[in-house]
Amino acid sequence: MKRPIVFALIAGALFGAGLAVSGMADPQRVRGFLDLFGAWDPTLAFVMGGALIPMAIAWRVQRRMTSPMAADRFALPTARDLDPRLIGGAALFGIGWGIAGLCPGPAIADLAIAPVPAAIFVVAMLGGMILHRLLPAAPVKQPTLETSNV
Amino acid sequence: MGDVFANAMPVQGLIGGLMIGTASAIMLLGLGRIAGVSGLAARATGITVDGAPRPLAIAFVVGLPLGALLVALILGPVEERFEQGLAALVIGGLVVGFGTRLGSGCTSGHGVCGMSRLSARSLVATATFMVMGFATVAVMNAMGLGQ
Numbered sequence: 197m198k199r200p201i202v203f204a205l206i207a208g209a210l211f212g213a214g215l216a217v218s219g220m221a222d223p224q225r226v227r228g229f230l231d232l233f234g235a236w237d238p239t240l241a242f243v244m245g246g247a248l249i250p251m252a253i254a255w256r257v258q259r260r261m262t263s264p265m266a267a268d269r270f271a272l273p274t275a276r277d278l279d280p281r282l283i284g285g286a287a288l289f290g291i292g293w294g295i296a297g298l299c300p301g302p303a304i305a306d307l308a309i310a311p312v313p314a315a316i317f318v319v320a321m322l323g324g325m326i327l328h329r330l331l332p333a334a335p336v337k338q339p340t341l342e343t344s345n346v
Numbered sequence: 347m348g349d350v351f352a353n354a355m356p357v358q359g360l361i362g363g364l365m366i367g368t369a370s371a372i373m374l375l376g377l378g379r380i381a382g383v384s385g386l387a388a389r390a391t392g393i394t395v396d397g398a399p400r401p402l403a404i405a406f407v408v409g410l411p412l413g414a415l416l417v418a419l420i421l422g423p424v425e426e427r428f429e430q431g432l433a434a435l436v437i438g439g440l441v442v443g444f445g446t447r448l449g450s451g452c453t454s455g456h457g458v459c460g461m462s463r464l465s466a467r468s469l470v471a472t473a474t475f476m477v478m479g480f481a482t483v484a485v486m487n488a489m490g491l492g493q
Contacts, residue, residue: 208409218362246363285449324443
């Protein structure tokens, strides 16, 4: 069976089901995990641990494959530099995650569970993504001006 | 020990996590792609032209609520406490959307896929958003904005 769209739909549905089963569709449970100095709820750590197991195996399998099962080639991230955008973006994401108790996966899955508040968050999130797009693209290794007397 | 972490759901968390990881493995081994929800959402909506072919991104993103809906239909109501209020939803959403694009990923792409690949970028990103998440909730609680 080489129907990539079926793979994508099954992956998305299994991902969404996993979020619902794990309690991660509940923003208060996620905030409970982030409330490290309060009534800490470690559930998210179990979810992350559980998710890392199949993926750690999958990466080992991937190294032995020349191409994916339903696509021509692997298209995987190649960036290696720890640039300010990576760290600044992750920091902002963490702040938003803490404020709302939602990250993109659970928010989209919640469109079926709590449609109104989930939709408000998702629309705002897409707005944030559009705002980012309006920024100038990442500079391509601009030559830095050396100033001797800073 | 009974009341320590009284509300935690370690078993459901682990099972759900295994499902999430398996879904990510299907994306990797089936389609050769990272199951990063923020990137796929941006691709599905046309906000970016980079990444997976758009029909695949749309199928994955549509699958997320479908899977959650299936769980609700089969296992009964899914726990969802949206108590954060309108301002937190809007501000949080804006910041999450902007931040995940700027930082090239979120909990799924960096947290699940990148960390299991031992990507230095993903390890740094995940540590950063975890610490900032902890700090944000701590500051909000200290300011009396706890939920």
